[in-house]
Amino acid sequence: MPQAEEIKQRIEAAIPGASAEVEDWTGGGDHFKATVTAAAFVGRSRIEQHRLVYEIFGAEIGGPIHALSLKTQSPQ
Amino acid sequence: MSENEQNQIRDAIGQAINENEVILFMKGTPDAPACGFSARTVAALQSLQAPFAAVDVLPDPRIREELSAISQWPTIPQLFVKGELVGGCDIVMEMYESGELAQTLGVAVASP
Numbered sequence: 660m661p662q663a664e665e666i667k668q669r670i671e672a673a674i675p676g677a678s679a680e681v682e683d684w685t686g687g688g689d690h691f692k693a694t695v696t697a698a699a700f701v702g703r704s705r706i707e708q709h710r711l712v713y714e715i716f717g718a719e720i721g722g723p724i725h726a727l728s729l730k731t732q733s734p735q
Numbered sequence: 736m737s738e739n740e741q742n743q744i745r746d747a748i749g750q751a752i753n754e755n756e757v758i759l760f761m762k763g764t765p766d767a768p769a770c771g772f773s774a775r776t777v778a779a780l781q782s783l784q785a786p787f788a789a790v791d792v793l794p795d796p797r798i799r800e801e802l803s804a805i806s807q808w809p810t811i812p813q814l815f816v817k818g819e820l821v822g823g824c825d826i827v828m829e830m831y832e833s834g835e836l837a838q839t840l841g842v843a844v845a846s847p
Contacts, residue, residue: 705822706808709826710808713809713810717809720810726810728772
């Protein structure tokens with residue numbers, strides 16, 4: 660079962676320069692909430708930003724990761 | 736599943752997206768949402784009094800598979816406006832709070 664810390668590390672490893680804050684939303688290990696800040700998001704639509712993060716997890720989203728709620732932003 | 740059946744489902748979804756200006760693919764129905772994310776998205780649309788079509792993806796898992804193949808979006812709900820994917824629950828809620836959703840839907844925002 661994926662843990663919040665593991666999800667954070669995978670996001671940060673997959674998107675260069677990204678910093679992620681991930682919390683287990685329900686404590687059940689399958690609903691997570693992530694705020695991701697990355698320079699890679701600059702110039703991309705919100706849809707594209709979210710897709711970049713979802714792509715890291717592929718079929719795990721909707722499977723072992725029942726939900727990954729996302730907030731994406733560019734660095735200030 | 737035969738390839739033909741798969742194509743039929745995909746075509747039907749594509750047609751629904753093109754024929755309805757605002758369409759929400761969700762778990763459950765607007766009156767009885769079966770998931771908190773779908774419920775929140777429906778509530779945002781309803782509070783803007785925006786008319787929308789809704790498709791329940793739960794009766795047949797193939798609806799969800801084909802929808803995600805079309806939209807390249809892994810989760811439910813998915814909101815489409817004028818044939819374009821607007822987003823899932825997170826994006827819709829963010830846009831609702833910023834007033835962007837009302838703009839996208841072309842509805843007037845009632846003053847508080």
